[in-house]
Amino acid sequence: MGCAIIGQTADIAPADKRFYATRDVTATVESVPLITASILSKKLAAGLQGLVMDVKCGNGAFADSLVMAQELAHSIVAVAGGAGLKTTALITDMNQVLGTSVGNALEVAEAIAYLRGDGVREPRQHEVTLALSAELLVLGGLAPDRHAARAKLQTALDSGAAAEYFARMVTALGGPADVMDRPATYLAAAPVVVPVPAPNAGVIVGMQTRAIGMVVVELGGGRRKATDTIDIRVGLTQVQPLGTHLQKGDALAWVHAADTASAHRAVTQLLATFHLVDAMDTPDRYDASTVMQTIDSSQA
Numbered sequence: 001m002g003c004a005i006i007g008q009t010a011d012i013a014p015a016d017k018r019f020y021a022t023r024d025v026t027a028t029v030e031s032v033p034l035i036t037a038s039i040l041s042k043k044l045a046a047g048l049q050g051l052v053m054d055v056k057c058g059n060g061a062f063a064d065s066l067v068m069a070q071e072l073a074h075s076i077v078a079v080a081g082g083a084g085l086k087t088t089a090l091i092t093d094m095n096q097v098l099g100t101s102v103g104n105a106l107e108v109a110e111a112i113a114y115l116r117g118d119g120v121r122e123p124r125q126h127e128v129t130l131a132l133s134a135e136l137l138v139l140g141g142l143a144p145d146r147h148a149a150r151a152k153l154q155t156a157l158d159s160g161a162a163a164e165y166f167a168r169m170v171t172a173l174g175g176p177a178d179v180m181d182r183p184a185t186y187l188a189a190a191p192v193v194v195p196v197p198a199p200n201a202g203v204i205v206g207m208q209t210r211a212i213g214m215v216v217v218e219l220g221g222g223r224r225k226a227t228d229t230i231d232i233r234v235g236l237t238q239v240q241p242l243g244t245h246l247q248k249g250d251a252l253a254w255v256h257a258a259d260t261a262s263a264h265r266a267v268t269q270l271l272a273t274f275h276l277v278d279a280m281d282t283p284d285r286y287d288a289s290t291v292m293q294t295i296d297s298s299q300a
Contacts, residue, residue: 003165005169008042012045016041032075035062036075039076040076040083040085043085049086050140051080051087051088052088052090052139053077054090055073055076056091056092056093056094057092057292058093059208059209061094061210066292069293070091070295073089074089077089077297087296089296090291090293090295091294091295092131092292093124094209095207095209096124096207097212097239098125098290099122099125100122100238100239101236102216102221102236103216103221103236104232105187105189105233106237107235108183108187112163112179114129115162116160117158127289127290127291129153133149134146135149167179188233190256191257192260192263194255194267195255195267196251196267196270197248197251198246198248198251198252198276199276201279202276202279203243203245204243204244204274204275205275205277206242206274207274208272212239212270215266216235219231219255234262237256238254239252240253252270
C-alpha cells in the first residue's frame with residue numbers, strides 16, 4: 001500500500017508513555033525540550049527517512065503564541081536534523097476550528113467527504129492539507145518543489161486517486177472495503193442533534209477553540225482520564241468560521257449529543273465561546289490563511 005495510520009505500540013518507544021506520566025505529575029508537560037524528546041523518540045524509533053510536523057499555534061493549541069510555536073518548531077527540526085532525519089515544521093493557525101466538524105466519527109466523516117470531493121472543500125482545511133502534503137512529496141523526492149507538489153496533490157484529489165488509496169489502506173488495516181461508499185453504515189450517529197442559535201445578529205470575530213474542544217470532551221468525545229470511555233458519536237458539525245455574518249437565531253454550529261440534557265448544556269457552553277459583533281464594527285475581510293510559517297533545516 002505504501003501508507004498507514006497507526007498509533008504508538010509497545011514496540012515503538014515504550015518508555016515514552018512512562019516519561020509522559022512523570023511529566024504529567026511534575027508539571028513539566030509544557031517543557032519544550034521534553035515535548036521534542038517525546039515526539040521524536042517515536043518518529044526516530046519508527047525509522048523514518050523524512051518528517052513533516054504540524055505545529056499548531058493559537059488559542060486552541062498548546063503553543064498559544066507564535067513565539068512559543070517557533071521555539072517548539074525550531075527545537076524539533078534541529079534535534080531531528082542532528083539525528084539524521086530530514087524534517088520540516090509548519091506552524092499553522094488554531095485560533096478557530098479547522099474544517100467544520102469536531103468529534104471522532106464526525107471528523108472521519110468530514111475527511112471522507114473531503115477525499116471524495118463532496119461539496120466545496122473548506123478552504124483552511126484544504127490549504128493546510130496541501131501545504132503539509134507538499135512538504136512530504138518534496139522531502140521524499142517525489143516532486144521537485146512545492147508548486148509541482150501541490151499540482152500533483154490536487155490532481156490526486158480531483159481524479160479520485162486519493163480517495164481510492166485511503167479506501168485501500170482502510171481495508172489493508174482490517175476495516176470495511178466499502179467505507180468510502182457507505183460511511184454512515186460504519187460511523188455511529190448521535191441520537192440528538194440541535195443547533196447553537198446566534199444570540200444576536202453580527203459577525204463572528206473570535207472563538208475560544210480550546211474551550212470548544214472541552215465542550216466536546218464534556219459531551220463524552222474525549223477523555224479526562226485514561227480509563228474514560230469515548231463516545232465516538234458526539235461532537236459538532238457546521239461550525240461557522242471567523243468572518244461569518246449571521247442573523248439572530250442562525251446556527252453557529254450543530255451539537256451532536258447522546259441525550260437532550262447534555263445537548264442543551266453544550267449549547268449554553270458554546271454560546272460563551274463565540275464572539276459576535278455588529279457588522280459595522282468589523283473589516284470586510286478576514287485573513288483566512290492557515291499556514292503561518294515554514295521552518296526547515298536551513299533555519300533550525
